Amino acid sequence: MLYDSPIFRLMGDRSLLVELGDEISPSVNQSVQELFTVMDMRPIDGVRELVPSYRSLLVIYDPLKISLTDLKRTISDTHQNLDQAELPEPRTMDIPVVYGGNQGPDLASVAQHHHISPQAVMDYHTRPTYRVYMIGFTPGYPYLGEVPTAIATPRRKTPRILVPRGSVGIAQKQTGIYSVDSPGGWQIIGWTPVNLFDPQGQPPSLLMMGDRVRFQAISAEEASQWQP
Amino acid sequence: MAAIETLEIISPGIMTTVQDLGRYGYGRFGVAPSGALDSFSLRIANLLVGNSEDHACLETMLLGPGIKVLTDVVMAVTGGDLQPKRNKQPIELWRSHAFKKDDVLSFGNAVSGFRAYIAVGGGIGVPPVMGSRSTNLPSGFGGYQGRSCKKGDVLLCDGSCGPMNGAGRKFNPDCIPRYSNHWKLRVVWGPQDDHFPDDSRHAFLNGMFRMSQDSDRTGIRLEGHEILCKPDIEASIISEGVISGSIQIPGDGKPIIILGETVTGGYRKIATVISADLPALGQIKPGDGIKFRAVSLDEAYLALQEMENRINDFKCKTNSSLLP
Numbered sequence: 001m002l003y004d005s006p007i008f009r010l011m012g013d014r015s016l017l018v019e020l021g022d023e024i025s026p027s028v029n030q031s032v033q034e035l036f037t038v039m040d041m042r043p044i045d046g047v048r049e050l051v052p053s054y055r056s057l058l059v060i061y062d063p064l065k066i067s068l069t070d071l072k073r074t075i076s077d078t079h080q081n082l083d084q085a086e087l088p089e090p091r092t093m094d095i096p097v098v099y100g101g102n103q104g105p106d107l108a109s110v111a112q113h114h115h116i117s118p119q120a121v122m123d124y125h126t127r128p129t130y131r132v133y134m135i136g137f138t139p140g141y142p143y144l145g146e147v148p149t150a151i152a153t154p155r156r157k158t159p160r161i162l163v164p165r166g167s168v169g170i171a172q173k174q175t176g177i178y179s180v181d182s183p184g185g186w187q188i189i190g191w192t193p194v195n196l197f198d199p200q201g202q203p204p205s206l207l208m209m210g211d212r213v214r215f216q217a218i219s220a221e222e223a224s225q226w227q228p
Numbered sequence: 229m230a231a232i233e234t235l236e237i238i239s240p241g242i243m244t245t246v247q248d249l250g251r252y253g254y255g256r257f258g259v260a261p262s263g264a265l266d267s268f269s270l271r272i273a274n275l276l277v278g279n280s281e282d283h284a285c286l287e288t289m290l291l292g293p294g295i296k297v298l299t300d301v302v303m304a305v306t307g308g309d310l311q312p313k314r315n316k317q318p319i320e321l322w323r324s325h326a327f328k329k330d331d332v333l334s335f336g337n338a339v340s341g342f343r344a345y346i347a348v349g350g351g352i353g354v355p356p357v358m359g360s361r362s363t364n365l366p367s368g369f370g371g372y373q374g375r376s377c378k379k380g381d382v383l384l385c386d387g388s389c390g391p392m393n394g395a396g397r398k399f400n401p402d403c404i405p406r407y408s409n410h411w412k413l414r415v416v417w418g419p420q421d422d423h424f425p426d427d428s429r430h431a432f433l434n435g436m437f438r439m440s441q442d443s444d445r446t447g448i449r450l451e452g453h454e455i456l457c458k459p460d461i462e463a464s465i466i467s468e469g470v471i472s473g474s475i476q477i478p479g480d481g482k483p484i485i486i487l488g489e490t491v492t493g494g495y496r497k498i499a500t501v502i503s504a505d506l507p508a509l510g511q512i513k514p515g516d517g518i519k520f521r522a523v524s525l526d527e528a529y530l531a532l533q534e535m536e537n538r539i540n541d542f543k544c545k546t547n548s549s550l551l552p
Contacts, residue, residue, distance in 0.1 A: 048253075139259045
């Protein structure tokens with residue numbers, strides 16, 4: 001449910017969590033994106049950082065430059081006038097994925113979990129156009145939703161110490177792409193040769209909140225010849 | 229002005245990284261701030277050598293590096309007392325020193341505190357990435373080639389290496405932080421303190437915690453009382469942005485104080501360390517005792533203002549001493 005007005009939660013003396021709804025849903029996330037976009041376009045003196053996520057916007061500020069009262073008032077005013085916010089048309093990215101094999105070690109167990117074939121998991125996973133709900137966890141890591149219920153699978157009981165960059169995973173109704181080598185507990189069903197994070201890039205992340213993503217199954221050979 | 233080869237790492241210590249005040253504005257791309265864990269010590273170290281407070285320094289911990297100086301330069305070491313030495317002779321912390329070509333900066337044991345900051349006149353010259361020279365260790369970018377320093381690394385110094393006449397400058401002894409083995413950290417409740425029953429909140433404030441050996445730059449893991457959330461709610465929350473000082477409580481009830489390498493998370497957070505006490509997080513050692521005290525926002529702002537005043541007073545003093 002989308003709240004009528006934001007719920008402000010204090011995160012210490014220098015950041016404010018602005019919660020706009022109580023669930024993971026396109027409409028709540030869309031509101032977060034609108035608030036984020038408007039606050040980003042019209043910077044407030046004293047605000048250092050905006051971190052949008054599923055249903056909230058974290059506003060990090062300098063309390064010696066702007067008071068909490070003024071900050072809350074400005075955010076509330078902005079939130080009330082969001083109808084006038086114009087978001088850019090969402091971009092859609094096609095991400096090629098090699099499913100299964102060494103680079104998708106959990107494809108078989110995800111299939112078993114749902115009593116379907118690995119091919120069916122791939123078919124389900126490539127069917128939706130996913131929304132990028134947020135970028136987080138590691139630089140450039142997109143949280144995508146929603147995965148069809150037929151393949152939604154809990155995280156692994158024991159997380160892996162190293163999940164290679166490019167690994168495509170599932171956790172419940174979320175799917176994501178590991179943007180750098182990191183530890184991780186999602187069910188890894190495939191791998192993409194696409195680079196999601198380049199520290200020198202402008203912007204450094206391939207994807208942004210609000211983008212759309214479609215997965216396309218490719219062969220291992222196609223992946224080895226893949227050119228950006 | 230050209231960058232000059234200034235420092236050669238002859239032994240890396242346990243972990244020595246290039247850090248400044250952190251990388252801001254990229255949280256939307258999942259990029260954490262990184263930066264000096266004890267930003268107070270880094271800012272003072274810079275001011276001591278005539279830099280602006282946000283220049284890049286070396287951050288080291290527990291057992292510091294051996295560093296050969298390749299050109300005459302002013303240096304200062306602040307933060308924890310890791311027994312800094314010039315050519316094997318102890319040097320004073322919180323003071324700037326003239327180093328001549330071929331001098332060696334080395335360290336002994338950690339006597340107090342955990343991390344030291346080494347500032348060089350002109351600042352450590354590594355290319356900024358997304359506006360900051362801080363090392364992001366988990367993702368391997370920024371700082372010196374995205375990693376901690378190794379033997380043989382040669383660090384450049386930005387610009388002119390600062391004026392040599394800056395040596396001998398001291399920080400006001402009354403303002404030097406004292407580090408102990410027992411820490412009292414001030415916190416503001418929230419953002420999810422309402423997810424915890426009264427007895428958990430009580431245990432959080434009254435219990436004594438210890439910093440675990442498993443801690444690193446991403447977080448200080450605590451052992452002690454288990455802090456359990458209300459029984460009828462889910463183990464995790466919908467992922468949201470976090471900041472350093474957030475105290476998250478995973479399912480096992482063992483608190484983790486988030487440091488500067490995390491940008492989002494799905495654990496509930498009972499409280500947040502106030503800004504004025506963040507520098508202390510860089511100085512707590514594994515095994516140290518920690519107690520939390522809840523304060524009001526006004527008390528937190530006052531403490532932050534006092535810290536900033538101490539830095540600004542020193543800044544004014546150093547600026548006036550640089551006048552011809």
